[in-house]
Amino acid sequence: MKTNQATHSCELSIVMPCLNEAETLASCIHKARGFLERNQVEGEIVVADNGSTDGSQDIARSHGARVIAVTEKGYGSALMGGIRAAHGKFIIMGDADDSYDFAKLEGFISELQKGADLVMGNRFKGGIIDGAMPPLHKYLGNPVLSGIGRLFFRSPINDFHCGLRGFRRESILALDLHTSGMEFASEMVVKATLNGLRITEIPIVLHPDGRSRAPHLRSWRDGWRHLRFLLMYSPRWLFLYPGLFLIGLGLMLQLLLLPGPVKIARLTLDIHTLLLSSCALILGVQTVTFAVLAKKYAINTGLLPHDHRFVQLIDKITLEKALVFGLATIFMGVFLIIYGIYQWYQTGFGELVSGYMMRILIPAVTMLAVGFQIIIASFFSGILNLKNQKES
Template identity: 35%
Template sequence: MLSLVMPTLNEEEGIEECIGRMKNALEELQITGEIVVSDSSTDRTPEIAESMGAIVVEPDKPGYGYAYQYAFDHARGDAIAIGDADTTYDFEELPKLYELVANGDADMAMGSRLNGEIKDGAMPPLHQYVGNPLLTKFLNVFYGAGVSDAHSGMRVLSKEAWEQMECDSPGMEFASEMIMEAGARDLTIEERPITYHEREGEATLESFQDGWRHVRFMLVNAPGYLFSIPGILMSIVGAFVMLAAYTDVSIGATGFGPHSMVLGSFLVLVGYQVTSLGVFATVVGDPIKKPNDPFTNWLVQNVTLERGVTAGAILFGIGAAYAGVMVSQWALSGFTELPFLLGDIAALTGMILGLQMVFSAFFLSTANRC
């Protein structure tokens, strides 16, 4: 059985045509099917759907993503097809997606609008040439999705694939979450070109707000890209700048001085803090895409409270000892000769970094216990 699922919010202008095309698709496929409408309308949408033989369910909570999840719980098919009820998707194109899943060639099949045809006026140029390509690029880079149109709403997936996913986003980011979960779990995604049509009824999307929700969701669930990689790069650059300034290395006619030392210290401290956030997000947040860089993985697997506190205390002690030597030299001069400024910065950086390590170790220990 194939379950065809549509979320609806006041779609009385397009629901009849969509259900009719769904029935045509089932007739072409010659399989048993059911049409499930997950409805939150205040117009005649549910009455029209029921009159055409659809099963209408009413989600007990709001949200585009929740409407799908609620309907999936009521779906009885071995495979699930989804799409919007605004006539933008031609459900008579579903068979070519269904066959990919039924034949075992894909766990989830998607219709690609960007590789297919977009009718005049069907998609705003900002979405077609900027928004959708950029969001697709994010998903491909962060999650290895390998798709051309990540936010196409026409999809077919096996019930088994859905049960492997742990999607729980109630809003529009549910569309991204499905692909993120599939990519993170090495499920096979295949695409076929489709035609995207003008919609019937009033649009409910808010371009910038909904786009930002997708980007935010992708970033917070990929702490390796959001925290670990930037943090490690900042720490490496900062350590190099500090070392070059301290040892008075020159590149051509350009040397590194106190200002470079301050910049290097800033990068080291911020880089360590950002990298720590990547570790914390991995341990506490259980993100969809965990960091895969060796450094973060090593920290997650090997850093214990005792090791972290010990390392931090040693680093703090070295910095404090160096600072103490410089203070004693200053005192011996009768407080007339200021200590070596670069040494001050190095000592202070070591002390701050040591304290950060100590408290980070305690926080990580608390998070692990929770």
């Protein structure tokens, strides 16, 4: 079904993902319906059921909600099922555990009517009632992951994982969200930021979960899934910056130690450190090439939006130019190896001073490895261009 062709028959859809929420679902629907009636908003309540076995579906229908059965498991899957089925121009989504007050959605609809594409709730500004959020989430998980999200993507959002948020249906569907689990919350914010959507944030109050059973959220598992998603969507922080650091460290130590040992107080840096610097340099080059190739692939496949400056820079580095540079690097490495063999010949192929010879061979092997990496990376980059060339 083409989701972006759905007909909007009302202004607002309130979407609630549901998996065995019999204890709290009726209360959430009642509050949401009260909001619609008091504010004279033409809307609907959609319960995206993810396979409940406690009668949640019947409760939803008996209270006037429209139930959408979503067979694919996961928080993100349930929400996307509800969003696709929604009829509203605007959507406000929120968990059905009674931790969010669906009776107080005026701030969301107001911001959406003013032109916002995504309106995020902020529980830290609005207030977290005692017992509503575990200390691990309140003081570590949410602040750290939200901080990483702001750093990586320059997002204006301070509460990445707030489950109560409003948005324009068409704007969010156009982002082509894929994740099925709890990381769906991060994906929406990240992609909205990268695609330049208008994002605002309003304070909301978080109430204690109204259910007697344990929540579906698993702190460490879902926290890792959020972090993994943030890293995978930022080749700069996952590959580029660590790679540049390793290259800088490796080059600095190579230049420092090639003439001979260096003493710093009682510490002596010698041939062993030079060997480690070679490893850092090789790994750094490999990591930076991964950054370039990963971003190029992500742009080509639509996972990341088009980056004009990046594409211009990459277009200047043709396959032929990269091959010439890689071959030149390999040639320098071969030259140093030949020079080392000549030095050995001068001794009648006898015993050599190991430190002196290693200061020739370590840079030589480093250049061979780096040159080879550049060549194979340039060919792989060319393979990534084949699809675009075919389409053009």
